Amino acid sequence: MSARLRGRRCLVTGATGGQGAAVSRRFASEGARVAVTDLSQQDVDALVLELQALGGEAVGLRADCRDEEEVAAVVELATSAFGGLDVLYNNAGVLLPDQDGPVETLERSVWDEVLAVNTTSVFLFCKHAVKHLLASAPGSVILNVGSVASYAGDAEYHAYAASKSALIGYTASLAQRYGPAGLRANLICPGFVETAMVSQWIDDVHASAPILNATALRRIGQPEEIAAYAAFLASAEASFVTGSVVTVHGGLVK
Numbered sequence: 001m002s003a004r005l006r007g008r009r010c011l012v013t014g015a016t017g018g019q020g021a022a023v024s025r026r027f028a029s030e031g032a033r034v035a036v037t038d039l040s041q042q043d044v045d046a047l048v049l050e051l052q053a054l055g056g057e058a059v060g061l062r063a064d065c066r067d068e069e070e071v072a073a074v075v076e077l078a079t080s081a082f083g084g085l086d087v088l089y090n091n092a093g094v095l096l097p098d099q100d101g102p103v104e105t106l107e108r109s110v111w112d113e114v115l116a117v118n119t120t121s122v123f124l125f126c127k128h129a130v131k132h133l134l135a136s137a138p139g140s141v142i143l144n145v146g147s148v149a150s151y152a153g154d155a156e157y158h159a160y161a162a163s164k165s166a167l168i169g170y171t172a173s174l175a176q177r178y179g180p181a182g183l184r185a186n187l188i189c190p191g192f193v194e195t196a197m198v199s200q201w202i203d204d205v206h207a208s209a210p211i212l213n214a215t216a217l218r219r220i221g222q223p224e225e226i227a228a229y230a231a232f233l234a235s236a237e238a239s240f241v242t243g244s245v246v247t248v249h250g251g252l253v254k
């Protein structure tokens with residue numbers, strides 16, 4: 001594994017989930033110092049040990065990404081442990097398939113919950129991290145995680161689509177505002193990726209067939225394939241990439 005991220009100080013949210021863990025491992029394998037956060041302290045502690053075993057420096061703290069005080073504590077831990085921050089990877093997210101739905105059936109409380117986790121948490125992490133990222137600019141970067149639903153929408157899950165499409169405008173705004181200082185911001189939009197979030201479709205061939213048929217490569221993606229792209233975007237190799245909506249979706253056309 002190359003060492004493109006040697007010494008880079010990274011913070012990954014939703015870090016113990018499928019993609020978050022793959023990204024954290026990839027960052028650590030490429031030499032980064034990685035701070036991780038997610039809902040369970042036990043899972044966070046296990047991931048920190050795993051990252052340290054890869055030879056990297058790692059710290060972690062449980063937080064609910066909807067809670068501003070807890071978010072602030074995570075940013076404080078990361079920046080005090082590493083002396084600053086170069087990469088913020090906003091990956092925490094929820095899809096609530098049994099509750100999300102089209103407008104005629106969608107409850108306000110579900111809409112609020114999905115936007116709180118998928119959208120407001122991104123604002124909260126950016127709010128508390130931006131001064132540290134600016135201090136390490138040029139070269140620092142915010143990577144937000146959207147979805148194909150960010151730009152294509154979703155016939156079924158309206159709250160999810162709205163929460164993820166908001167990140168297009170928000171990420172572009174970050175890029176416009178902080179680009180002159182050398183801080184980059186991009187939105188990664190994964191396709192259908194094999195994680196717990198979509199396990200109910202993976203387990204049901206009838207449910208997954210339409211998605212796979214709409215995917216040029218005719219297969220589900222692996223978290224490591226998102227992580228490979230994330231590592232590029234987090235590195236100096238992507239020094240001219242900002243304000244971009246990048247897809248890693250195997251050719252999924254909805």
Ligand SMILES: NC(=O)c1ccc[n+]([C@@H]2O[C@H](COP(=O)([O-])OP(=O)(O)OC[C@H]3O[C@@H](n4cnc5c(N)ncnc54)[C@H](O)[C@@H]3O)[C@@H](O)[C@H]2O)c1
Pocket residue numbers: 013014015016017018019020037038039063064065066091092093094095117145146147148189190191192193194195196197198
């Ligand atoms: N898997 C897919 O097919 C797919 C497709 C497009 C986009 N995405 C996006 O990719 C990102 C990663 O998802 P994943 O596929 O790894 O799923 P995942 O369910 O494995 O991971 C999501 C993580 O977010 C964490 N999280 C949820 N609510 C939280 C909260 N309130 N506070 C803190 N952490 C919280 C979960 O604990 C979990 O570890 C998400 O933003 C998701 O919307 C996933």
